[in-house]
Amino acid sequence: MRVLVVGAAGTIGQAIVRALAPRHEVIRAxxxxxxxxxxxxxxxxIKAMYAAVGRLDAVVCAAGEGVFKPLAxxxxxxxxxxxxxxxxxxxxxxxxxxxxVNDRGSFTLTTGILFEKxxxxxxxxxxxxxxxxxxxxAAALELPRGIRINDCCPGWVSETLTAMGMDPKGGTPADIxxxxxxxxxxxxxxxxxxxxxx
Amino acid sequence: MRVLVVGAAGTIGQAIVRALAPRHEVIRAxxxxxxxxxxxxxxxxIKAMYAAVGRLDAVVCAAGEGVFKPLAxxxxxxxxxxxxxxxxxxxxxxxxxxxxVNDRGSFTLTTGILFEKxxxxxxxxxxxxxxxxxxxxAAALELPRGIRINDCCPGWVSETLTAMGMDPKGGTPADIxxxxxxxxxxxxxxxxxxxxxx
Numbered sequence: 315m316r317v318l319v320v321g322a323a324g325t326i327g328q329a330i331v332r333a334l335a336p337r338h339e340v341i342r343a344x345x346x347x348x349x350x351x352x353x354x355x356x357x358x359x360i361k362a363m364y365a366a367v368g369r370l371d372a373v374v375c376a377a378g379e380g381v382f383k384p385l386a387x388x389x390x391x392x393x394x395x396x397x398x399x400x401x402x403x404x405x406x407x408x409x410x411x412x413x414x415v416n417d418r419g420s421f422t423l424t425t426g427i428l429f430e431k432x433x434x435x436x437x438x439x440x441x442x443x444x445x446x447x448x449x450x451x452a453a454a455l456e457l458p459r460g461i462r463i464n465d466c467c468p469g470w471v472s473e474t475l476t477a478m479g480m481d482p483k484g485g486t487p488a489d490i491x492x493x494x495x496x497x498x499x500x501x502x503x504x505x506x507x508x509x510x511x512x
Numbered sequence: 513m514r515v516l517v518v519g520a521a522g523t524i525g526q527a528i529v530r531a532l533a534p535r536h537e538v539i540r541a542x543x544x545x546x547x548x549x550x551x552x553x554x555x556x557x558i559k560a561m562y563a564a565v566g567r568l569d570a571v572v573c574a575a576g577e578g579v580f581k582p583l584a585x586x587x588x589x590x591x592x593x594x595x596x597x598x599x600x601x602x603x604x605x606x607x608x609x610x611x612x613v614n615d616r617g618s619f620t621l622t623t624g625i626l627f628e629k630x631x632x633x634x635x636x637x638x639x640x641x642x643x644x645x646x647x648x649x650a651a652a653l654e655l656p657r658g659i660r661i662n663d664c665c666p667g668w669v670s671e672t673l674t675a676m677g678m679d680p681k682g683g684t685p686a687d688i689x690x691x692x693x694x695x696x697x698x699x700x701x702x703x704x705x706x707x708x709x710x
Contacts (some may be wrong), residue, residue: 357588374673388607390555393600401538402591409586415709429642432650440646441603444627448642452630 316341317499318370319375320354320407323347325473326424329488330374342375354378354403355395357410360511364414372499373400373411374422377405392438394490400424401442405449408463410425413437418460422498423450425507427469443467447507456503462504466494513615514539515697518552518566518605519575521545523623523671527686528572528693535600539565542575552576553593555608562612570697571609572620576601578637590636598622599640603647606661616658620696621648623705640689641665647703652703660702664692667687 315336322342330354334340343350345364350367353359354377378400381392404423411421428436429443450465457463470485494508513536519525520540532538541548541561548565551557552575576598577588603620609619616670626634627641648663668683692706 371696385607385651386610386656390547390604393603397595397600399637401643405591409583417518429646429666432653434648434654437647437650437654440650441599441643442646444646445599445639445643448627448630448638448640449635451636452626452638453583455630456632457636482666 316369316373317372318343319372320344320373320375322350324376325471325488326468326491327376329492330376332489333492333496334499355398357406360406360410364411369416371413371416371419373407373415374495374499375404375407376424378424382435382439384435385437388437396438396442401445404446408453412457412461415461420462420499422495423465425465425467429466439489448468449506450507464498464503464506464508466498467507513569514567515570515572516541516565518542518550518571522690523669523686524666525574527690528574530687531690532696536541553596555604558604558608562609567614568612569614569617570620571605571613572697573602573605574622576622578640580637582633583635585633586635592694593638594636599643602644606651610655610659613659618660618697620693621663623663623665625665648704648705654663661695662701662704662706664696664706665671
């Protein structure tokens with residue numbers, strides 16, 4: 315398959331590329347560090363990316379930033395930024411990408427554990443993850459030509475915890491998290507929120 | 513209790529007012545038809561409303577509009593409008609209202625069945641409802657002074673179906689839907705998505 319991985323330079327994105335590359339043609343996209351550049355907050359940038367890369371069998375997104383901050387300190391800008399990046403950036407990857415994906419292709423988005431298991435500070439990300447899970451369920455009913463859509467819902471990633479100076483045993487290694495993305499691309503599920511171990 | 517009902521002029525809002533009025537002081541707010549005027553898409557209007565109404569024990573919202581449209585026809589404006597109205601309007605009711613609500617008070621927001629049971633055309637509303645359900649779960653962990661928050665998740669309302677020329681038996685009467693809102697205001701639940709019958 316011809317697979318576009320958006321967010322390919324990130325911790326999860328690199329693991330997804332490692333897992334897919336032996337069996338598929340992988341096109342890597344990210345904001346600045348990959349062969350294809352894309353800014354998820356800019357619909358024009360998403361459209362230009364699709365025009366540049368040609369037909370695809372699968373689109374995988376492991377990109378999109380979010381704000382983690384106490385409820386009482388949240389500003390309109392915190393919501394605006396995260397909604398435009400992780401939420402609408404991924405929604406627009408689907409809306410603008412559906413005509414570029416081949417019959418029986420797929421979209422795989424990234425949500426996160428903070429919808430099912432929120433923590434203090436997760437107000438914005440719980441909105442974004444819940445919104446994306448809802449979008450995946452609804453879009454699965456309408457995507458044409460057998461195109462599927464799922465989201466992967468990672469918890470904490472070991473490498474991220476290490477980078478934050480925390481115990482990596484509290485998380486799941488990125489290569490394990492990547493298995494859910496591979497299952498979404500190569501399997502038959504649609505409208506599902508796939509939960510990583512941990 | 514002193515209860516602010518936002519969206520008091522709507523079908524569900526009127527039923528909530530009827531249910532609460534015998535036991536509580538109810539302040540009605542809506543965009544144009546109530547004693548207090550508020551535009552949920554405008555944070556300044558929400559702040560002005562709270563400054564005008566004084567201390568509250570409960571805030572109930574049955575307002576916020578959304579677009580229902582096939583996935584392939586959705587525009588950036590469809591998402592922008594619905595996110596600013598039903599999603600961020602209700603989030604801002606909480607963020608800007610928490611300091612105006614008394615100890616052990618409550619917020620009750622409106623989501624809807626299209627997150628759990630999406631239909632074709634529900635792409636935007638599934639995002640908004642999922643986002644709000646996530647926000648309620650997360651905000652419940654952080655609201656101060658014992659303030660609670662829940663959402664009510666109505667399905668189709670009989671009176672709405674009648675107004676659309678459809679069989680009202682396919683829905684739930686507004687007076688029944690209103691019982692979940694009353695349970696949220698008068699009960700002890702927090703962080704819950706309350707499901708109406710039907």
